[in-house]
Every structure is written in structure tokens, then in C-alpha cells.
Amino acid sequence: MTTVETAAGPAQTMVLNMGPQHPSTHGVLRVVLELDGETVIKARPEIGYLHTGIEKSCEALTYSQAITLTDRIDYLAPLSNNLGYCLAVEKLLGLEIPKRAQYIRVLLTEMTRLNSHLVWLGTHAMDLGATSVMLYCFREREEILKLFEMVSGQRMMTSYFRIGGLALEPPPGWLDRVRWIVEMLPARIDEYEALLTRNRIWLMRTQGIGVISAADAIALGVSGPSLRAAGVAYDVRKFFPYSSYEEFDFDVPTRTESDCYARYMVRVAEMRESLKIVRQAMGKIPAEGPIKANAPGIVPPEREKMKTEMEALIYHFKIFTEGFSPPPGEVYQRVESPRGESGYFVVSDGSPKPYRVKVRAPSFVNLQALPKLSEGGLVADMIACIGTIDIVLGEVDR
Amino acid sequence: MTEVTDKPSGEQNPIVQNLRKWDERAIAEVVEFRGELTLVIPREHLQRAAEYLQAEPGLRFEFLSDVSAVDRFPIEPRFELNYHLLSIPLRQTVRLRVWVSGNDPVVPTVVPVWPTANWHEREIFDLFGIQFEGHPDLHRILMPDDWEGYPLRKDYPVEGFRT
Numbered sequence: 155m156t157t158v159e160t161a162a163g164p165a166q167t168m169v170l171n172m173g174p175q176h177p178s179t180h181g182v183l184r185v186v187l188e189l190d191g192e193t194v195i196k197a198r199p200e201i202g203y204l205h206t207g208i209e210k211s212c213e214a215l216t217y218s219q220a221i222t223l224t225d226r227i228d229y230l231a232p233l234s235n236n237l238g239y240c241l242a243v244e245k246l247l248g249l250e251i252p253k254r255a256q257y258i259r260v261l262l263t264e265m266t267r268l269n270s271h272l273v274w275l276g277t278h279a280m281d282l283g284a285t286s287v288m289l290y291c292f293r294e295r296e297e298i299l300k301l302f303e304m305v306s307g308q309r310m311m312t313s314y315f316r317i318g319g320l321a322l323e324p325p326p327g328w329l330d331r332v333r334w335i336v337e338m339l340p341a342r343i344d345e346y347e348a349l350l351t352r353n354r355i356w357l358m359r360t361q362g363i364g365v366i367s368a369a370d371a372i373a374l375g376v377s378g379p380s381l382r383a384a385g386v387a388y389d390v391r392k393f394f395p396y397s398s399y400e401e402f403d404f405d406v407p408t409r410t411e412s413d414c415y416a417r418y419m420v421r422v423a424e425m426r427e428s429l430k431i432v433r434q435a436m437g438k439i440p441a442e443g444p445i446k447a448n449a450p451g452i453v454p455p456e457r458e459k460m461k462t463e464m465e466a467l468i469y470h471f472k473i474f475t476e477g478f479s480p481p482p483g484e485v486y487q488r489v490e491s492p493r494g495e496s497g498y499f500v501v502s503d504g505s506p507k508p509y510r511v512k513v514r515a516p517s518f519v520n521l522q523a524l525p526k527l528s529e530g531g532l533v534a535d536m537i538a539c540i541g542t543i544d545i546v547l548g549e550v551d552r
Numbered sequence: 553m554t555e556v557t558d559k560p561s562g563e564q565n566p567i568v569q570n571l572r573k574w575d576e577r578a579i580a581e582v583v584e585f586r587g588e589l590t591l592v593i594p595r596e597h598l599q600r601a602a603e604y605l606q607a608e609p610g611l612r613f614e615f616l617s618d619v620s621a622v623d624r625f626p627i628e629p630r631f632e633l634n635y636h637l638l639s640i641p642l643r644q645t646v647r648l649r650v651w652v653s654g655n656d657p658v659v660p661t662v663v664p665v666w667p668t669a670n671w672h673e674r675e676i677f678d679l680f681g682i683q684f685e686g687h688p689d690l691h692r693i694l695m696p697d698d699w700e701g702y703p704l705r706k707d708y709p710v711e712g713f714r715t
Contacts (some may be wrong), residue, residue, distance in 0.1 A: 188635070189561050190696050202694040209679075214710045290553065315569050372640070375668030388615075433708065470579055483585040486636050488617065499620050512620035520673050552692060 167195055170533075171385040174203050177488040181547030185524070185536070186275050197525045201518075204551035212511040216316055216477030217243050220508060225311040229547040230273050231279050233259075233266040233302075234491040238456050239511075242433055242487035242498040243317050246480040247451045247452060254443040255319040256398045260334065261435035262305070262314065263397075263489075264428040268542075269298045269340070270492035271421050271428075271508045276347060278418070278541035282359045287349055318453035319446035329436060336432055342545050343425055350418070360414035366541040367412065374526065375519040378443055378494025379424060380543060382408045383416035390490035401438070402431050414542040421544075451477045477506030484510075493544055515549040565589055566645055570610055571601070578604075583649075590634075590647045595659060598650050602665040605637060605646075613637040613646065617664070619672035621680045625706040628655030631682055635662070652682060661687040679704035 157164050173184040182203035185276045188196035206229060212220040224239040225232035236258055244251065251259075276291030288465075299309040305324050306314035314321050366376070368384040381388055389406045391399040407423035409416035446453045453467035454473050484501040497514030520543050528539040562568060562582035566671040567589065570576050578601050581592035593601050605613040617636040624630055638645050652659055658672045663682040673682040676691040681702035684690055692699065701708055 202692075202696070205694040207703060210710060373667045375616055375666070386640060392644075392645055394639075484622075484634075485586050485588060486618070486634075495617060497618050497636065499618065499636070501622055509624045510620075512618070514618035514620075516669065519668060522668060529705070551569075 165190065172536065174200075179540060180277065180545055182422050183540065183545065183547055184522075185540070185552070186532065187536065189533060192534070192537060193477040194528050194531055196534055197528045197536070199462050199524050200523055201521070201547075201550050204547045208552045209490065209511055209513065212508055214507065216453075216506050217508060218473070218477060220511065221316065222457065224312070224513075225313055226548060227355050227515065227552055228491065228493070228496075228517070228546050229310060230268045230546050231492050232312050233262050233314060234270075234312060234489060234496060235513075236313060237263055237397065238489040238491070238498045239500070240315045240317050240487050241489065242500040243480065243508075244447075245485045245487055246483060246500060246502050247449070247478075249315070249318055249447045249449055249452070251319055251397075251447050252444045253398065254440050254449075255445045257435050257439045258320060258324065258445065259315060259397050260402065261432055261439065262302075263334075264431045264435070265298055265301060265335075267428045267492045268425055269295055269302075272298070274421065274492075274541075274544045278538075278544075279350060279356075281537050282356070282543045284350065284353070284356065287346060290342065292348065294339060297335055297338070301328070301335065302540050304328055304331060311351065311510070311511050316446075316453075319444070329439070332432065332436060336429055336436070339429060340426070344499050347422060351422075354483065355417065359535075359538055360418060360542075361411075363414045363531065363535045364542055365411070366523055366526050370526055371412070371523065374523045376494070378490070378492070378516055378520065378544075379420045380417055380520055380523070381418045384407065384412035385410040388495075390488050390495055392486060396487070396489060397519040400485075400498060402434050414538050417542045442499055465519045479504055479506050486514075488548070491516055493546065493549070494520060512551055514551075515552060516550075517543075517545040517547075520548055521545050562589055567591075567611060570608070571604070572603055573609075584609055588645075588647060590649050591703065592649045592651070595650050595652065598648070599660045599665070601648070601663045602635075605607065606646075606665050612641050614640045616666035616668050616672075617645075619662075619669055619676065621676045621682060623680060625654070629658060630668045631680060633659060633682070635678070640695070643689065648705055655715075657682040658685055659683070660685050678702075681705065696713060 168189045170187045170502040173179040174182040186198040208223050214365050227235050246308040270296040272291040274290035279287035279369040302312050303309045306312040368386050371381050371384045387406045387408050404427045407420050409420055450469050455469050459466040460470050480502040482502055482504040486499045488497045494516030496516050502508040503509040528536050562584040573632055578597050579591050580594050583590040605611050617638050620634050622632040629651040633650045635648040673687055676682050677690055678686040678692040678695050
């Protein structure tokens, strides 16, 4: 507690604990606020309530087994994390992935982005009092989750991308479902925009709130939509293309206001761009072709071959009992997750288990900017600031 | 310096050449693996090199993506710190590596150069027990404040210690 000078004379500040059980902190975030009346003087995020030691657990699993943990890092974008980890290990191994698998990966990670942005929009709008938007967003998100279930058998913890390609062939008719979603969503996004973009309450709650300069954002390592809303067009898909992103035609939406409204506008525009990529991917995916790299000893053999060929049986046994060993070395693979630059630093010592897996979680880094966004503002705007960074606590704490 | 004739290909990299021109002692070793450039920096030169890499107009590594530690127990020096740098205007990346002894796990902080390092360094202090000299607010971040031991060290069992 400190004494501050106010118009009415010196006054004591108040320390308020926000969270870890608070509906607007999107999980178990705790922010220690120092308030002068309604004004936030200091905000100190306290994290770690959801720390599960995922990085340590990875060191005890084989390279393939660790994929299941990457789902659980960011549970709103499991496929983006699967992709980052798989690409890192594939880079270590020097594997070439068939084009068909690459395009399917692109399509599904863009669907993940849509899924994540829908949850973000719904919960953020609900935090600020627009409850109906949440219901609509979750209705559409359910359709995307049904697609994931159709493809991988799981709604959320998909683990569908494997080292060397995909887990299994997508079922017949899956592209019809994608087409249906792609045709349905643009009109629905227009509906959300009709509810919010020119809504006076929405504008008052978001415009000019939580402003951060581009220089500060870069210094604090902010990436993703929050950085692009500050006018910096950094998108990993454009800067360091992976999984054939260089073959896709899409724009990187940016704004310059860098307030909560700008971040909202960037994310909505990104949803439209994702749909554009999905449409192109649908046209590119060949009807037939391999979905796994030709790498015996790393990619499990087909079931049929296992029953007829001795060699395939041996490989199968070896992959699932001891795993495979990439050459010693380390790689850092960045991918553009819905929240920003998601990085996987994988170190191999030549054994079948990763020596170290470090996850550069965009939420963890972006959350560091929260004091910058909220200090000097009103306590009610704190909610808007937390929502607008789009944190997933699973990823912050790992 | 002795004359080295068969320099590795990493030496031709403009980033390496720029740093060599600035200070010959700044880079102890250049490693290239899978197209990723790693510069091994002696601990005492880290802060100066960081400042130079961040501000030099030909490099402009203004964005620190990540700092991660690796425990090479029981090899000595035991710890390895990896700084992943990115230059948005010049679209280039580089990794800095600093070796840290297990007997004296202290590294100068880079928070004055890249404020984002604040939480990264706290996380490494929390999980590896490496001290960052000059860090403004060094205390545990993920584990509880009264936790004993450093969980990501290799001599710390995955199941934890039974008490």
C-alpha cells in the first residue's frame, strides 16, 4: 500500500486480488492489482497455478509419445501445437513430408485458428456483457469440433499430426463437411460483426483501451494478432513459411490503433483470411496419395504390410518398444498459432527420447504485456485487457 | 589468432562477419545445424553482444523470441542457455548460446536489452536454478515460492522427490 496524491488530498491505495478463481481470467490467472479508487496503478500477474511440468514429462517419453502432451499445452489450438512439435522433430530427422499431408495440415491448422478465434470472440464479448455472441460463436465452433472428431476421432485432444505425416487417412466425405463449414461461416462472421463492430457499447468498452506502442510490443516479445494490431505485420506463415504456406495466397491484416478494438478487428479479419486459405487448400489436396513420409523405422508401417512382411513387423515392434533416434543436435521451429509465434525448441542427444523440449508459448510471453496494457486504466477495463490478449492458461503455465 | 584455413560455412554468414568485425573475441564458436545458425558467446561478452545485436542497423535483432536452458549434467560446463533472436525488418534469425558452469550458475541478465527476457529468465531460475545477475525481479514464477529444488535439472527425478 502506498499513499497517492489525489484532488481531495493524500489517499491510501488498495491492493485487490483478482483471481485465480475469477470468471473473466479465462482459467486460473491471478492478477494482484493496486488501485487508487477505480484506477489501476499497478498490475502484477501471478501465474503457475496450472503448471503440470509438460516439458519435464516430454523428456521421459519417446518422440512420438510426446505428441499427446502438445495437445494439452494449448487446448484451444491442439493442432497448431501438434504441427509445431512434429515439424521440429521432422527437421531434426531431415524428413520430407508428402504434399498431400502438408495441405491437409494447413487446412486443419487454419480450422484450428477459426476454432480458437471463435472461442476468443465469444468469451471476450461475454466478458464485456454481450452474452448472445458467445452462444453463436460456440454454435459454430461445435461444427469445427465435429470436423476434428470426424478426422481424428477426438474433438479437442486430436494428436492427429504425427512425425512423418498424419495419423490416418481422413474419412470419405470429410471435405464435404469442410465445404459446408466454409460456406456457412462468412455469413455468420457478418452476423457477429453486425452485433459488435458498430455497437456503441462495444466501441466504448474497447476503443482507446489497452493501448501499447509497436516498440513496446516488440520489446516485450508480443506476437500474433496483438502485435499486428500495433501495425507490425509479423506473421510466421509469411516470414518463415512452413508446411507449404508459401503456396497460399492470403493477406496479413494489420491495424495501427493498437487498442482492444484494433485487436478485435484484426482477429475478425484473420478469420476471413483463414477461410480463404481453407478454400485454396481444398482445391489443392489431391484425392489420393501418401499421407506419411517414406521413412521406415520412423513412420509406423501399414497394418496390411505388417501382417505379410517380416521387415514391416520388425519396424513396427521397434518403433513402439524403443522408438527412433534422431541425430544429436537441436532445432527451433516456429509456427503461427492463433495466439502468436509458437516455438518448439527440441534438443536431441541421439537417444529415442527428446533430451529437452522447450515450448515458446505465445500466451506466456504476451501476458507479460498486461501491466503495460492496463496500468493507468480503470479496473473495469482490466477485463477487456485480459480478454484481448487471448491467453490460454494451459499454455502460460505448461 | 592463429590462421584458420578451413573455416566452417557458418563463418561466411553476414551476421557472423559483422560480429567478427565488431569484436573478434565476441564469438567463441559458430555452429550450423539444419540451416540454423548458432553463435556461442563467452559469458562475459553476452551483455555487450546483446546490445550490439539489438541496436546495430545491419542486424536489428529487436525481437527476442525465446530463452531456454538445457542441462547437460554431468558434463561440465553443465548448463547451456539458448537465446532465439529475430529481426522483423530484416527477416533473419540467430541463436546465441552461452555455457554456464554448474558450480557457478550465474549469467548477466539481458532484461535491459530485451524486456521480454524478464519472465523467461525467471522461468529458467525457477526450473534450473540459474541466477541472472542484475535481473530486476528474480523469484520463482511457475513453482510455488517455497519449493525446494529445480525440477528441470537432469538430477531431479520425473516423479519428484518422495518426502
